[in-house]
Amino acid sequence: MPAQIASVTGTGIPLLLDDIDTDRIIPARYLRCVTFEGLGEHAFEDDRKQDPSHPFDNPKFQGASVLVAGRNFGCGSSREHAPQALIRWGIKAIVGESFAEIFFGNCTSNGVPLVTASAADLKQLAAAIEANPKAAVTVDLLQQQVRVGTVTVPCQMQAGAKQALVSGNWDFLGQLVDAAAEVKQTSGNIPYLNGYKV
Amino acid sequence: MSSQNLFNRVWDLHTVRTLPSGQTQLFIGLHLIHEVTSPQAFQMLRDRGLKVPYPQRTFATVDHIIPTLSQARPFQDDLAEQMMSAIEKNCREFGVTLLNLDDNRQGIVHVVGPEQGLTVPGMTIACGDSHTSTHGAFGSIAFGIGTSQVADVLASQTMALGRPKVRRILVNGKLAKGVYAKDVVLHIIRKLGVNGGVGYAYEYAGDVFSAMTMEERMTVCNMSIEGGARCGYINPDQTTVDYIKGRPFAPKSEEFERAAKWWLSLASGPDATFDDEVSIPAEEIQPTVTWGINPAQSVGVSEAIPAVDSFPAADQAGVREALAFMEFQENQPIQGTKINVAFIGSCTNGRISDLREAAKVAQGHKVASGVRALVVPGSQQVLAQAEKEGLHEIFKAAGFEWRAAGCSMCLAMNPDKLQGREICASSSNRNFKGRQGSPTGRTLLMSPAMVAAAAIKGAVTDIREFA
Numbered sequence: 001m002p003a004q005i006a007s008v009t010g011t012g013i014p015l016l017l018d019d020i021d022t023d024r025i026i027p028a029r030y031l032r033c034v035t036f037e038g039l040g041e042h043a044f045e046d047d048r049k050q051d052p053s054h055p056f057d058n059p060k061f062q063g064a065s066v067l068v069a070g071r072n073f074g075c076g077s078s079r080e081h082a083p084q085a086l087i088r089w090g091i092k093a094i095v096g097e098s099f100a101e102i103f104f105g106n107c108t109s110n111g112v113p114l115v116t117a118s119a120a121d122l123k124q125l126a127a128a129i130e131a132n133p134k135a136a137v138t139v140d141l142l143q144q145q146v147r148v149g150t151v152t153v154p155c156q157m158q159a160g161a162k163q164a165l166v167s168g169n170w171d172f173l174g175q176l177v178d179a180a181a182e183v184k185q186t187s188g189n190i191p192y193l194n195g196y197k198v
Numbered sequence: 199m200s201s202q203n204l205f206n207r208v209w210d211l212h213t214v215r216t217l218p219s220g221q222t223q224l225f226i227g228l229h230l231i232h233e234v235t236s237p238q239a240f241q242m243l244r245d246r247g248l249k250v251p252y253p254q255r256t257f258a259t260v261d262h263i264i265p266t267l268s269q270a271r272p273f274q275d276d277l278a279e280q281m282m283s284a285i286e287k288n289c290r291e292f293g294v295t296l297l298n299l300d301d302n303r304q305g306i307v308h309v310v311g312p313e314q315g316l317t318v319p320g321m322t323i324a325c326g327d328s329h330t331s332t333h334g335a336f337g338s339i340a341f342g343i344g345t346s347q348v349a350d351v352l353a354s355q356t357m358a359l360g361r362p363k364v365r366r367i368l369v370n371g372k373l374a375k376g377v378y379a380k381d382v383v384l385h386i387i388r389k390l391g392v393n394g395g396v397g398y399a400y401e402y403a404g405d406v407f408s409a410m411t412m413e414e415r416m417t418v419c420n421m422s423i424e425g426g427a428r429c430g431y432i433n434p435d436q437t438t439v440d441y442i443k444g445r446p447f448a449p450k451s452e453e454f455e456r457a458a459k460w461w462l463s464l465a466s467g468p469d470a471t472f473d474d475e476v477s478i479p480a481e482e483i484q485p486t487v488t489w490g491i492n493p494a495q496s497v498g499v500s501e502a503i504p505a506v507d508s509f510p511a512a513d514q515a516g517v518r519e520a521l522a523f524m525e526f527q528e529n530q531p532i533q534g535t536k537i538n539v540a541f542i543g544s545c546t547n548g549r550i551s552d553l554r555e556a557a558k559v560a561q562g563h564k565v566a567s568g569v570r571a572l573v574v575p576g577s578q579q580v581l582a583q584a585e586k587e588g589l590h591e592i593f594k595a596a597g598f599e600w601r602a603a604g605c606s607m608c609l610a611m612n613p614d615k616l617q618g619r620e621i622c623a624s625s626s627n628r629n630f631k632g633r634q635g636s637p638t639g640r641t642l643l644m645s646p647a648m649v650a651a652a653a654i655k656g657a658v659t660d661i662r663e664f665a
């Protein structure tokens with residue numbers, strides 16, 4: 001069984017932009033690969049080139065593991081290369097206003113919790129991180145809180161995904177494979193698998 | 199039972215069990231794979247010593263990385279060649295059918311599935327590609343998934359998923375002339391936003407969708423993901439049944455009759471209930487063009503780019519970012535915007551009907567000087583049909599390049615790319631920064647007919663006024 005993930009603690013990195021799509025997180029040219037290795041250094045590569053003050057290049061945020069994002073983070077392509085690039089860069093949890101669903105599922109499958117908080121609270125978190133980039137940020141799934149220094153804000157996470165992470169059941173592959181007999185039984189009742197004998 | 203909507207019926211039929219997390223273990227009837235998101239998944243199976251228990255439920259094709267000019271192997275790009283070898287080896291080793299380049303059924307995965315009759319109503323479909331929502335056009339429930347889930351489906355034919363809510367989007371009335379399926383879906387996304395669909399499956403219903411051909415329905419469902427929805431679908435009807443009949447993988451004779459009866463019985467009935475409903479009158483939909491960096495940032499072609507302060511406060515920073523990137527001004531008309539490149543193709547609009555509409559526009563005209571224009575069929579079947587109809591001759595005579603089937607300039611994984619700050623009129627689905635291969639390249643999404651018109655005029659043109 002994979003680790004139980006009830007909280008994540010590390011320094012933070014703010015990126016309060018909305019609708020960050022997975023093409024921006026990892027440009028498509030880096031999808032020409034057969035493993036996920038080495039993707040970390042290319043995270044946000046094109047954005048970083050166009051914006052010299054991009055947080056991912058800012059020395060004060062190096063080594064961060066909690067990303068504070070905006071609304072609809074991770075929209076667009078289903079590429080798991082996006083969370084893989086962020087994970088390899090060092091990200092272990094993301095706090096945002098909302099997340100695109102495929103991205104959310106990809107992160108959960110890799111043991112990375114994505115929690116939501118209000119826009120105002122995200123601003124507060126980002127400001128606290130800016131002011132003290134060395135401060136530990138804690139994403140606490142059980143208390144449903146994100147804490148940094150004296151700032152504590154409430155956060156939410158989809159019940160099923162949260163349960164999977166805190167109970168250590170987020171690596172679904174084993175669980176799914178274990179139900180082979182039930183899978184076979186279900187497939188027996190599906191018309192297009194049995195000559196449409198409804 | 200009769201109050202059930204199609205989504206919930208199909209979901210229940212495929213439910214294996216509830217997982218400890220509370221999510222559903224869902225049986226997947228059809229799994230489609232391609233070269234980009236599958237290699238790591240096969241490796242996960244190898245690492246754990248797992249097999250593919252239902253290899254006949256998975257089909258593979260190659261589309262994203264393949265060049266559309268010279269397809270001679272080995273490819274010039276070593277990395278692309280490695281990915282080709284990987285999918286060939288993986289499919290051989292795990293017993294999965296691969297529709298490879300030398301197979302005339304090859305093409306973009308979401309064009310191939312329906313074309314071959316693999317996609318049918320009432321199925322659950324998964325593919326490591328966000329535009330899997332396309333297959334919902336048949337009244338199937340089709341999810342885009344990531345690589346870990348591709349491994350889940352390969353190894354168990356199931357995946358873990360929370361049940362989304364269902365929103366019905368009603369579009370009643372009649373579309374005006376020059377308004378295509380692409381405009382309908384761009385308009386819906388403009389209205390509901392790029393994250394309006396988060397947490398939802400979209401059911402598209404009403405006169406407009408009933409009147410659409412299957413290819414038009416695919417265009418609409420394809421872009422559900424751009425509106426944030428987990429999937430999108432249209433209830434099966436006689437149009438659906440007629441489309442499937444006779445396709446290579448479709449059921450035959452008596453079995454087909456039984457199948458058709460079941461398919462039609464799945465449709466949401468008049469008393470079906472939904473978690474949410476939105477109604478949009480067909481008459482308000484115009485030929486639509488995007489001006490920004492997400493697919494909701496669009497306007498009717500005769501409108502101006504909206505003023506920043508016309509957006510809710512929370513959206514204004516994003517609007518400013520988009521205007522700065524595009525180098526457009528608020529209140530500037532979108533019509534007349536000069537373009538450098540025109541791209542007709544993709545899983546949104548690379549089917550035969552799309553090429554026919556574009557060819558009608560191109561016929562007897564010339565691509566404006568300085569404009570690079572590409573037509574890329576969505577599959578080898580589409581290419582063959584187009585050539586049979588002589589469409590390629592029309593395009594070539596007008597100065598369009600006629601290419602081999604693939605994803606091409608929809609994304610930047612093959613040699614077809616924008617250069618520098620080029621602006622591209624594109625029939626694809628994403629106008630994200632850098633999507634078409636140049637980090638600073640710019641994309642204007644529109645219908646294939648509008649792309650053809652833009653190619654000829656050298657600027658964004660209202661198809662209703664094109665002559």
Ligand code: SF4
Nearest residue numbers: 329544545605608609
């Ligand atoms: S055509 Fe574009 S959107 Fe469709 S599968 Fe290919 S890359 Fe993805």
